[in-house]
Amino acid sequence: MKQLILAALAGTVLAPVAVTAQQVPNAQPDMPVSPRDRFYTSDQFSNTVSVIDPSANRLLGVIKLGDPTPMNLSPLYRGQLLVHGMGFSPDRRTLAVVSIGSNAVSFIDTATNSVRHTTYVGRSPHEAFFRPDGREVWISVRGEDYIAVLDGTTYKETGRIPVPNGPGMTIFSPDGKYGYVCSSFSPETVVIDTTSKQIVGRVKQESPFCPDIAATPDGKQVWLTLKDIGKVMVFDARPPFAVLKSFATGAITNHVNIAKTPRGQFAYVTVGTENVVKVFRTDDFTQVATIPVGALPHGLWPSGDGSRIYVGLENADAVAAIDTATNRVIATIPIGQGPQGVAYVPGAVPSGDGLAGLQPLAKAGxxxxxxxxxxxxxxxxxxxxxxxxxxxxxxxxxxxxxxxxxxxxxxxxxxxxxxxxxxxxxxxxxxxxxxxxxxxxxxxxxxxxxxxxxxxxxxxxxxxxxxxxxxxxxxx
CATH class of the missing domain: 2.60.40.200 (Superoxide dismutase, copper/zinc binding domain)
Known part of the structure; x- marks a missing residue:
């Protein structure tokens, strides 16, 4: 009682202490699976974003960002091309979708499924992620050698951070202090201080092709995949950013993500040629499961409470939903063509049915x-x-x-x-x-x-x- 009185006198409000697990990307408190949640996939060949209600494991429709081939080959084509990367804002109201072929980042309102703004950046951007405070969006411009920094409200470019050639992806530490940038063309991951925008750490990659990187919600580790040699590397999220483990996972190892569950914290890794997701403990790196999911698994993301992992199946035009308690597929959902990056956004639709602006799957299926x-x-x-x-x-x-x-x-x-x-x-x-x-x-x-x-x-x-x-x- 005394503590509450002192807090009130100081003009502050004490937030309740979260006692549950916390999930990626920013160690947010658990949110149970709800009809307000959405799972999104960026569909590279149909140039759509598929929208799934995870509470029913049902496709609601697609957001059309462009046309399929050959309509998108016209010199007068104005749509997006090779819809690929994906991130979302900390308030869960904005989806950032990267189109590699048109050098674009489309900012989509999650409640209305409408494009709020489109920002054009440098050659062949790959992924876009908001800083945990929401003030900036960092775009890895993989066709060049920098991170494009956008204002988190206006979506205008405010600066560039030089990095090794071919930045593949940026993920932030849960406290927002560091940005971890792996490379798809250079054998080096760099750590950037988000305040000074200076490189403060370097981690040697065992190969030059890293497509994906994830930070654990406990703020202790960073996991990255090496697609060309079929490996995963893990390094300490804090200085001096020492490598903790490197091990083989399988040919065309693609994405990695982390789920914190009542049984512990686990890394889920997609292995393309084996059509499986492999599951590893983050404390001792032992493998605990191999989950058959379907053709060429690519991106994956945990639900807001870590109870599920959703996986885009690039060569099956589908999403596999995995129950993390049993590590079994509980649903397979048809979507658009060639899913790449994905995102699970808890509470994406605060009210209404969230169906505005969606179109049927049609030919994309x-x-x-x-x-x-x-x-x-x-x-x-x-x-x-x-x-x-x-x-x-x-x-x-x-x-x-x-x-x-x-x-x-x-x-x-x-x-x-x-x-x-x-x-x-x-x-x-x-x-x-x-x-x-x-x-x-x-x-x-x-x-x-x-x-x-x-x-x-x-x-x-x-x-x-x-x-x-x-x-x-x-x-x-």
């Missing part, structure tokens, strides 16, 4: 899935864009750092000439993500007209010097 096997195994998805499809292959099991060609053969065994579609170089783990565009569904499926059927293959070499076929399309 159509796809064909194929398998190539031989030396290794690759999963292929054809994302329907109308008369053409975007092909994405998650290649695995090939020799590392070698040139290959994805192409078409007239013969199911791959013998004879190969018509190249795309060339690629495998990463140090023998994997790759390969893309192509064309009227492919019409010729590589059983519905192809007589005489026009083709078969997807992977061959060694270059398009002008195709070598031996190493993977072939499995017969349907």
């Amino acid at each position: 159509e796809k064909v899935q194929l398998i190539l096997s031989g030396t290794g195994r690759s999963q292929v998805t054809l994302f329907d864009q109308g008369q053409v499809q975007i092909l994405q292959a998650a290649v695995a099991g090939l020799p590392p750092k070698m040139p290959f060609v994805l192409g078409l053969s007239s013969n199911p065994d791959g013998n004879g000439p190969v018509e190249p579609l795309a060339k690629f170089m495998t990463n140090p783990a023998g994997g790759a993500i390969v893309n192509a565009v064309g009227p492919l569904r019409q010729i590589v499926t059983q519905a192809a007209p007589t005489g026009s059927r083709r078969y997807l293959v992977i061959a060694s070499g270059q398009p002008d010097a195709v070598g031996n076929v190493v993977q072939r399309q499995v017969k349907q």
Whole structure:
């Protein structure tokens, strides 16, 4: 009582002490799953944002930010292209969505699903995150060598922070003191003091390709993924930012996120070629679960109370909902094409039904899935864009750092000439993500007209010097 009286005399109000766990990104108090919550995915090939009600595990609709291919190839195209990254404001009222191909950050009102403002930044931005105090938004401009700093209210650029070439993502310490910036082109993560905007720490990455980074809600650790070598690194969130652990997780290790539960604090990691999420303790780094989820898991985010993890399935056009108490998938929800970054926003819709501005899924839900096997195994998805499809292959099991060609053969065994579609170089783990565009569904499926059927293959070499076929399309 005496403490309350003194507080009142001092003109302050004592906030209740949170006794529950706290979740990412800013160690906010637990919020149980509610119809007011929303889970969002940024859909790279349909150029949409899918909006899910997690209380019912149901897609409510999509926010259309642009058009699919080939409409987005016009020189007069004004929509967004390659919708990819995602973050949200501490007050949970604003979603920041990054479009790599149009160099844009769209700020969306979570209550109305409307674009409040669009800011254009440098070449190929990747992710956008608000500082915990909401005053700034930091954009990792991966196609260049700086962080673009935007005002958290006007969304205008106010400055730039030089960093190693190719910043992949920024995440902040829960207290907002540090910004941790990993790189997708340079083997170095830097730690930035958010007040001085100066680099105060450097962490050597074991490879140059980090797509994702997460800070634990207890403020003690930072986890980052190394997609090209299939590893995770963990370092101390405080000076001198020493590396605590580095370990293999699997080819095309993509995103990592943290859930604090009554059983402890756990890191969830998506492993693309294995179609699983792997779960690790953050105290001793032991693996406690491997969860099959679906084709090419990418981004993931915990619910506001850590009871669930939601995972975008890039090659399945779906979201898998995981119960963290059992580490089992409890729902799979159809969404737009090629989900990349994701965000779970507790209390995103304070009132109303939150359906304004949403459109049906429509064509974005159509796809064909194929398998190539031989030396290794690759999963292929054809994302329907109308008369053409975007092909994405998650290649695995090939020799590392070698040139290959994805192409078409007239013969199911791959013998004879190969018509190249795309060339690629495998990463140090023998994997790759390969893309192509064309009227492919019409010729590589059983519905192809007589005489026009083709078969997807992977061959060694270059398009002008195709070598031996190493993977072939499995017969349907």
